[in-house]
Amino acid sequence: MLLQRRFEERTAEAYALGKIGGFCHLYIGQEAVSTGSLSVLRPDDYVITTYRDHGQALARGVPPRAVMAELFGKVDGCSRGKGGSMHLFDRNVNFLGGHGIVGAHVPIATGVGFAIKYRGGDQVCVCFMGESVVNTGAFHEALNMAGLWKLPVLYVIENNRYGMGTALHRASAIHSIHERGDAYGIANAACDGQDVFAVQRAVRQAVDRARKDSLPTLLDIQTYRFMGHSMSDAASGTYRPKTELEEWQKRDPIVLLRARMKSELSDAAYAKLDDEMKALVQDAIDFAEASPEPAPEALFEDVLVDTTSDSLGTRDSELGTRVS
Amino acid sequence: MPVITYREALGQALREEMQRDDRVFLMGEEVAEYQGAYKVSKGLLEEFGEMRVVDTPITELGFAGVGVGAAMAGLRPVIEFMTWNFGILALDQILNSASKMLYMSGGQYPMPMVFRGPNGAALQLSGQHSQSFESWLAHMPGVKVVTPGTPYDAKGLLKSAIRDDNPVLVLEGEMLYNTKGEVPDEEYVVPIGKADLKREGDHCTIVASGKMALVAMQAADQLAKEDIRVDVVDLRTVRPMDVEAIKTSVQKTNRAVVLEEGWEMAGIGAQVVDYIQRDCFDDLDAPVIRVHQADVPMPYAKNLERLAKPDVAKAIAAVKNVMYRN
Numbered sequence: 001m002l003l004q005r006r007f008e009e010r011t012a013e014a015y016a017l018g019k020i021g022g023f024c025h026l027y028i029g030q031e032a033v034s035t036g037s038l039s040v041l042r043p044d045d046y047v048i049t050t051y052r053d054h055g056q057a058l059a060r061g062v063p064p065r066a067v068m069a070e071l072f073g074k075v076d077g078c079s080r081g082k083g084g085s086m087h088l089f090d091r092n093v094n095f096l097g098g099h100g101i102v103g104a105h106v107p108i109a110t111g112v113g114f115a116i117k118y119r120g121g122d123q124v125c126v127c128f129m130g131e132s133v134v135n136t137g138a139f140h141e142a143l144n145m146a147g148l149w150k151l152p153v154l155y156v157i158e159n160n161r162y163g164m165g166t167a168l169h170r171a172s173a174i175h176s177i178h179e180r181g182d183a184y185g186i187a188n189a190a191c192d193g194q195d196v197f198a199v200q201r202a203v204r205q206a207v208d209r210a211r212k213d214s215l216p217t218l219l220d221i222q223t224y225r226f227m228g229h230s231m232s233d234a235a236s237g238t239y240r241p242k243t244e245l246e247e248w249q250k251r252d253p254i255v256l257l258r259a260r261m262k263s264e265l266s267d268a269a270y271a272k273l274d275d276e277m278k279a280l281v282q283d284a285i286d287f288a289e290a291s292p293e294p295a296p297e298a299l300f301e302d303v304l305v306d307t308t309s310d311s312l313g314t315r316d317s318e319l320g321t322r323v324s
Numbered sequence: 325m326p327v328i329t330y331r332e333a334l335g336q337a338l339r340e341e342m343q344r345d346d347r348v349f350l351m352g353e354e355v356a357e358y359q360g361a362y363k364v365s366k367g368l369l370e371e372f373g374e375m376r377v378v379d380t381p382i383t384e385l386g387f388a389g390v391g392v393g394a395a396m397a398g399l400r401p402v403i404e405f406m407t408w409n410f411g412i413l414a415l416d417q418i419l420n421s422a423s424k425m426l427y428m429s430g431g432q433y434p435m436p437m438v439f440r441g442p443n444g445a446a447l448q449l450s451g452q453h454s455q456s457f458e459s460w461l462a463h464m465p466g467v468k469v470v471t472p473g474t475p476y477d478a479k480g481l482l483k484s485a486i487r488d489d490n491p492v493l494v495l496e497g498e499m500l501y502n503t504k505g506e507v508p509d510e511e512y513v514v515p516i517g518k519a520d521l522k523r524e525g526d527h528c529t530i531v532a533s534g535k536m537a538l539v540a541m542q543a544a545d546q547l548a549k550e551d552i553r554v555d556v557v558d559l560r561t562v563r564p565m566d567v568e569a570i571k572t573s574v575q576k577t578n579r580a581v582v583l584e585e586g587w588e589m590a591g592i593g594a595q596v597v598d599y600i601q602r603d604c605f606d607d608l609d610a611p612v613i614r615v616h617q618a619d620v621p622m623p624y625a626k627n628l629e630r631l632a633k634p635d636v637a638k639a640i641a642a643v644k645n646v647m648y649r650n
Binding site for chain 2: 144
């Protein structure tokens with residue numbers, strides 16, 4: 001959590017300095033959601049998320065160096081400089097990407113669940129999304145199939161209460177959005193997203209359900225972003241008052257966890273940990289600075305898998321695992 | 325050599341590839357119990373079971389996304405759209421997910437998958453069910469687009485599509501399912517990106533694909549009676565396009581007509597003409613003429629529909645036009 005916080009603070013700074021471009025959505029305030037959720041997964045499970053993806057990438061184990069280099073548009077980035085902030089991918093940790101079209105990755109998660117079931121595996125796919133996703137058609141189509149086919153997918157709504165500048169109650173006909181799972185026979189619950197242990201408990205239960213019984217779950221994990229929607233947006237303004245932000249900041253997930261760990265984590269130990277995280281982020285920035293830009297030839301690389309050597313299409317792909 | 329229908333040829337391709345690789349599965353509306361809206365998947369459910377021949381709800385965007393996810397996790401999905409008219413509901417998954425996943429991920433996530441279904445106008449289906457999507461779909465990088473016009477090409481190209489590690493969009497001719505042709509018993513594939521010179525002549529080139537390749541052949545038969553001999557270049561794949569085949573033919577005949585089922589504006593024919601003007605500028609004896617659908621939504625009434633569609637008579641008129649025989 002502390003790594004994500006310090007990483008995002010430096011990301012904001014680098015963005016202001018022009019080192020990072022494009023759309024950039026920070027995760028500050030929501031760290032307990034990624035940390036609590038991903039703490040219960042196995043390495044062979046799958047994770048997929050939206051464009052606010054730095055926190056989940058770090059929590060899943062994508063190296064900070066590779067994430068920062070991607071933000072800097074460098075060749076050592078986790079997507080080789082082709083994706084940027086919104087499209088972090090890392091096959092080494094089954095991190096299936098940040099996706100930029102609201103709702104579009106939800107059926108993709110359902111498809112990963114389908115593949116798991118097809119192969120008879122016991123992995124789980126965790127799909128993070130903002131609460132505004134629940135109003136998209138793709139969400140409903142995806143959940144219907146997951147309920148219909150009983151797929152091992154956990155749909156995690158990171159409910160930070162605003163889809164860009166539109167509050168949940170102005171966008172959704174019902175406000176208790178986990179109940180949307182009822183329409184598809186999908187187990188669902190709401191949970192406090194500022195308490196990392198509450199998140200962990202809820203997610204563990206859902207992951208067990210997926211792993212043991214191949215059943216989906218919809219969780220409404222309630223949180224708040226302490227920054228604007230993106231780097232071009234103030235933390236508070238026309239759509240949400242400063243007082244509201246300040247109320248939520250009292251429930252900063254890192255502060256809450258620190259209070260919980262009072263007896264185990266002394267101030268000195270916390271300061272040391274904080275320094276370590278800051279150093280880790282500094283190292284990521286140094287690495288990103290030093291990493292070269294992609295070579296001009298990279299422009300046309302990876303548009304298609306090269307099949308020119310595949311004279312008559314008879315080559316067997318090495319992708320994936322054959323079902324026996 | 326056995327003579328079978330285009331639909332049977334596609335069914336054979338699916339069956340053989342599913343036997344060959346158990347990561348391949350077929351998903352779409354009515355593909356399983358109903359045996360396929362156009363009966364392409366007849367018998368597959370019985371042979372492969374419901375995990376590999378999967379009926380979906382009517383939810384194109386959703387199941388196209390399921391295909392993308394399954395491909396990311398190592399399977400090789402074949403996603404059937406009942407028609408490409410419905411497939412456009414899934415355009416977000418094709419364009420924003422499948423076509424650019426490999427690129428956006430820096431080469432980490434290939435999309436070895438097929439989206440397939442009937443394309444183009446049938447008979448009196450009116451505005452929403454009579455559309456051709458070659459140019460829409462071929463516009464984007466990161467996919468291959470094939471448009472088989474014969475049973476032989478349909479089987480060979482679908483097999484290549486399923487084995488390809490890239491997303492391949494297969495546009496089947498809705499009016500071609502019942503057409504018959506020779507298809508060998510033995511194993512073969514048709515390479516993606518290679519045109520086929522379906523007929524040889526030295527007076528004019530007709531470039532076409534899909535159903536228009538059949539129209540081109542019928543036009544060529546009639547023109548032969550008037551001693552006009554045409555080259556018919558059947559593109560078979562519209563992306564990547566076999567520019568060399570077009571060039572070779574036009575440099576021989578010095579005249580070209582391009583047939584396409586879609587509308588004129590930004591159509592596939594415009595791309596063909598661009599290649600011709602680049603490579604054959606000094607070879608041309610006449611401006612290239614395009615034959616395409618009238619620039620209107622497809623009408624229902626028989627007479628109006630006939631007026632709107634590109635057909636043999638229009639193709640013949642165009643060839644005579646570029647030969648200054650009118």
